[in-house]
Amino acid sequence: MRTFPLTGKILQHLETLTRYRDTSLLKISLMNTLLSLTRISEVRLYDVFESEGEHLLALSAWSEQGEVHGSNDSPSDDQVVMVEIDSPIAQALSTQKSVAIQSVSGYQTCVPIVLGDKPIAIFEFDSEQLITDHEQDVLDGVIGVFRNYLDLLRDSQHDTLTGLLNRKTFDFGFAGLLASYGQESTHPSEDLRRVADNHWLAVMDIDHFKRINDKFGHLYGDEVLILMANLMRTSFRRHDRLYRFGGEEFVVLMRNVDVDGVRSKLEKFRQSVEQHEFPQVGQVTISIGFAPIMTSDTPSVVVGKADEALYFAKEHGRNRVCGYDELIASGELAPMKSNQDADFF
Numbered sequence: 001m002r003t004f005p006l007t008g009k010i011l012q013h014l015e016t017l018t019r020y021r022d023t024s025l026l027k028i029s030l031m032n033t034l035l036s037l038t039r040i041s042e043v044r045l046y047d048v049f050e051s052e053g054e055h056l057l058a059l060s061a062w063s064e065q066g067e068v069h070g071s072n073d074s075p076s077d078d079q080v081v082m083v084e085i086d087s088p089i090a091q092a093l094s095t096q097k098s099v100a101i102q103s104v105s106g107y108q109t110c111v112p113i114v115l116g117d118k119p120i121a122i123f124e125f126d127s128e129q130l131i132t133d134h135e136q137d138v139l140d141g142v143i144g145v146f147r148n149y150l151d152l153l154r155d156s157q158h159d160t161l162t163g164l165l166n167r168k169t170f171d172f173g174f175a176g177l178l179a180s181y182g183q184e185s186t187h188p189s190e191d192l193r194r195v196a197d198n199h200w201l202a203v204m205d206i207d208h209f210k211r212i213n214d215k216f217g218h219l220y221g222d223e224v225l226i227l228m229a230n231l232m233r234t235s236f237r238r239h240d241r242l243y244r245f246g247g248e249e250f251v252v253l254m255r256n257v258d259v260d261g262v263r264s265k266l267e268k269f270r271q272s273v274e275q276h277e278f279p280q281v282g283q284v285t286i287s288i289g290f291a292p293i294m295t296s297d298t299p300s301v302v303v304g305k306a307d308e309a310l311y312f313a314k315e316h317g318r319n320r321v322c323g324y325d326e327l328i329a330s331g332e333l334a335p336m337k338s339n340q341d342a343d344f345f
């Protein structure tokens, strides 16, 4: 009978947990749940990546004196660390099972989260005492619900053909991203609150894609889209966000790069597409427009500016990279009027 209040509490937590559609908030909610249902004192959650057969970790949420914090951005390269050989995390990742060890302040338990046959995240718990079998059951059950829900959420956030993030995820996440960038910005002037001068949005569109479909058929057209997504994954950095916006249009969100860096990165990508031999189809080219992300702009204005630069590239020969600011400065494009942003979304 004494288990009923705990069962009710677990159900309440699960109800709260499954309300979230945002992965970062979901993680924070899960960690609060685990702290509240067990005698764990602190918890850290790492995202797990695989690179050349090695596991890499990036801290994505953590507690400090019981208060949970999370990062809502993809980790940059310098936030990713290698797993220490023979560490409990390494053991838990290789066996795909929980590992508990005695530590200076008590016990440390590592619980991997495995999707398919791949570990995608790992929890590290500190507790004064060894976790009991009952607590382990609660941990396993709640983490299992989290894993299944995360799997569903990931499915709904990604484009089925290319595996990139989808348009819905962009629409949902970009406004939040702008708001969080705004909090980070240190610029004193409201108008000039460009996000540390280094966040960008690029819209990319395959040239004459209709011709590819018409000449080789839709299956080859689809293959080009998949290969294009793979080229994007290898060309951009881990913390850049890659979206298929629809049809043959893609979007990249880039941060921590100056205007020269963004231009050369996009130019390099354009060249790698041009030089890639697409099976059957041969050469494919892409046109790219990019614009800075300013906290004073709405998402539709940012996309609208990058789109204008893209249309300029299309109208001036295709297979080019054009920056909105550069086109405005050179007088080749007239500045967008504020009412031009209506109803993009």
Ligand SMILES: Nc1nc2c(ncn2[C@@H]2O[C@H](COP(=O)(O)OP(=O)(O)OP(=O)(O)O)[C@@H](O)[C@H]2O)c(=O)[nH]1
Binding pocket: 161, 205, 206, 207, 208, 209, 210, 211, 213, 217, 218, 219, 220, 221, 222, 225, 246, 247, 248, 314, 318
């Ligand atoms: N194979 C395939 N084709 C798609 C998909 N989504 C959209 N398309 C096709 O993409 C083509 C886009 O053609 P347009 O918008 O005319 O553009 P384009 O031929 O690339 O010409 P420009 O953009 O002006 O260079 C259309 O033929 C669509 O049917 C898809 O998921 N798979």
